[in-house]
Amino acid sequence: MTGILRSGPVVWLVGVVAFVAVAVVLDVGAVQRPGGRTAAAQPVRNATIVVEEGGTRTGFATPEVTVGGGGTVTVVNLDTMDHTVTSVARRSDGAPVFDVRVPAGTSVTVPGVEGLSAGAWTFFCKFHPSMRGVITVEGVAGGVEPEHTRFEQPLVVPSTRRGADIRLVMRRAKVRTLPEGPRTSMWTYDGTYPGPTIKRRGGRGTEVTVVNRLPRGAGAMSTHLHGDHHASADDGQPTSHLIRRGEGRTYRYPLVVDGRPEPGSFFWYHDHRMDRTARNNWRGLQGMFIVTDPPVPGLRLPTGRRDVPLMISERSFTSGNQLTDPFADGPDMVGHHGEMSWTGDNAPPDDATVGDTVLVNGRHAPYLAVSATRHRLRLLNSSPFSSYNFTLSDGRPFLQVGTGSGLLPKSVVRSSVLLGPAQRADVVVDFSGATGQRLVLASVPAARGTTGDDARETAVMEFRVGRPARDSSRLPSRLPSPRLVAPVRASVAKTWTFGLEESRRGSAWSINGRAFDPGRVDHRVRLGTVERWRLRNTSDVTHYVHVHAQQWRTLLRDGRRPPPWERGLEDTWRLEPGEEVEIAARFTDYTGPFMIHCHMLDHEDHGMMARFDVTR
Incomplete structure (x- = not known):
């Protein structure tokens, strides 16, 4: 069976499937033999x-x-959405033991189950990780x-750049990601993944010149300093101020907010090219x-080698240690500008780029001597x-002292720390x-139905x-x-609703019912004012909203x-x-267009971004 009709036969099929599922669950006890004797049931061959x-x-x-060995x-x-059945257990190369989309x-047979050893094999949907289950294999020896x-690999802390004038060259390079085998060809800043870590004191202006020497066909690029306060032209716009191949662009970061040095923060820089952000990252x-x-009297946080930046991400690799290309099969874009939608494989809401192998500072399963x-x-x-959802194996706590944008008012003792894409x-x-x-x-999902139940288990x-x-x-x-010193009004100046739009033509992730159009201004804010915004999610999946x-x-x-x-x-x-979440900010220093979007990068590329302009 390779497909399922959406009309009348579905009812019949659901009944059959339900019956089979119940039979699979119940057929684990005793069976009646001729003559009235009972015997232990043989393991069910199929489930x-x-x-x-x-x-x-x-x-x-x-x-x-439950399934018998070899079943x-x-x-x-x-x-109405695609799902996966993916094992939590891993092979020696870090890939799942079984994984099927x-x-x-449709219906699909899970490859590799017939060769599993006896035991309980936990699985999940890697597109919706709160969906979890267990395949129990019985009646087999070996497998x-x-x-x-x-x-097996030491953690590599990226090199640090501290100057006021920094140059980064985007180029293809071979980097060590997996402990054995060939190096991996990647697009890099200055030949490393991650690129060099830039470290500057707040208030000390910094210019970063980015040069594009990527291969032909890569296209123009745009570098966004995530979390920083700077001019619109230096924001890494998705469609303008692009860096074409063979050219460079200088981004100016004053590291000043409303005349004061920017507070100590943990930012990151990355490509922000429209429709290509997921691919380029x-x-x-x-x-x-x-x-x-600057030094603060009485504040004595760990410094030097005991201050460790950790970029956690994930990728999938071929047998030759090269990156897979999850973007090769679409989806196809139809329409133009604010009327855009996507069709075919991997169209919303089935667009989720998930890697099999977790990397820390670019390496799989590293260790750090402390x-x-x-x-x-x-x-x-x-x-x-x-x-x-980060935890430590012996249960010792984290003391959270800050977010990515600055220190907290008070430290918080936490047993786990949940971070979605772009959060720090x-x-x-x-x-x-x-x-x-x-x-x-490690990352450990929370109990189903609680915040963090969609975290990876790894x-x-x-x-x-x-x-x-x-x-x-x-x-x-x-x-x-x-602190935000200006008063905040009780009334909400703008509501941003994050949802999914579907039609006969295709589907798109949307904000306020519309896909992104770089030429459309969705909201205007006056410079010097404080606004209260509401973020609201009407879709069936979690989003991570970046402003x-x-x-x-x-x-x-x-x-x-x-x-x-x-x-x-x-x-x-x-x-x-x-x-719903309500947030506030005072709009200072700069006018021009800025973005609000989901930082699940496929969602951003497939419509879930909007433009607001700060005006005089």
């Missing part, structure tokens, strides 16, 4: 996983199935076993940018789609008492804890967080005060289905 309509909300209809598992997808309205993650055009504060002291970890999720967290981890241990930084990296050492740092309570230009403050989340870790400056917000 069926069903996804009903609305599976993104309800999960797999049959989340637990098969079939997935029947009755939903099941388009809407494929899951591999434990091996941390996937191929490697990403780097980190740290703004530092002393048994306090360390500052700057966590950045630069993945195109996935979220991570500034945390302190105390490794005291762990000498001789190997602690794993090992990320390892900390190898050495001896204690002299440590002059301290765990702070209160922090010198920047350019200003320093933003979170006011309300679903009508309530935001959690403590969201009370500093922000630029990217998690927005779950049905959720």
Whole structure:
């Protein structure tokens, strides 16, 4: 069976599938033999996983199935969205033991199940990770076993640039990502992935000249310094001020806000080219940018080698260690400007670029040797789609001291830190008492139905804890967080609604019912004013909303005060289905066009971006 009709036969098929699913679940007890004797049932040879309509909300209809050794598992997808059945367990190269995409309205056999060893094999949908289940394999000896993650590569901390005049060349280079085999060809800034980390003190103007020497066919590029406050022309516009092949462009970052030095922040730079942002980031055009504060009396956070920037992302690789091309099969764009929509494979809402292999600073499963002291970890999720819920294997806490845009008013003790695409967290981890241990930084999804249930389940990296050492740092309570000094009106000046538009012609991710048109101004703001905005999600999936230009403050989340870790400056917000967030900013210094968009990059490329203009 390779497809399912959408009309009358569906009812019949649902009934059959439901019957088969029930039979699979129930047929594990005793069976009656002739003469009235009973005997243990033989393991069921085949099983069926069903996804009903609305599976993104309800999960797999049959989340637990049992199959005998050598048997098969079939997935029947009755939903209107594509899903996957992907094993949590990994092979030695980091790829899932089994992984299959099941388009809407089809059925597919999960490859590789027939060769699995006995045991429980957890699976999930990598497009909607809150959908999880278990395949139990019985009655077999031997077979494929899951591999434990091996941390074989030392973590590489990117080189640091500190000057006022910095030059970055975009070029193709071979970089080490996997521990064995050939190096991976990627598009890079200055030959490394990530690119060099730029570190500058707030208030000290910085010019970054980016030169495009990428291969023919790569097209023009646009570099955006994510989170920074700067002029519109230096914002990495998606369609204007582009860097064509063989040319360069100088971006000017004063690192000043309304006459004051920009607060200490953890920014990052990446390509922002319209319709190509996901592709260009996937191929490697990403780097980190740290703004530092002058010394603050009494604030003694870890410094030097104990201040570690960590860019966490993911990619998929061929057998020859080269990047796969998830963009080769579309989707196809139809229409033009604000009337755009997409059709074919991977059209919204089935556009999700998810890698099999997690990378930290460009390497798979690295390790870092640390002393048994306090360390500052700057966590950045630069993945195109996935979220991570970070934990440490021995349960020790994180002390979050900041977001990507500055320090919090008060430190927050957290057992896990959830970050979606483009979100950052500034945390302190105390490794005291762990000498001789190997602690794993992992991502663990929350319980279904709670915030973070869509996070990936994966090992990320390892900390190898050495001896204690002299440590002059301290765990702070209160922090010198920047404040929004201007009063905020109670009335909402603009509501931005994030949704999905579908028609006979195609589909598009939308903001306020329309796909992005670079020539259309969706909102105007007067320079010098404070505005309160509402972000609202009417779609069935979570979005991560990024707003350019200003320093933003979170006011309300679903009508309530935001959690403590969201009370500093922000630029990217998690927005779950049905959720509303209210934010505010004072528009200072610069006029011109700026963007608001979803930072799940396929969503941005397929319509979920809008333009607002700051005017005099």
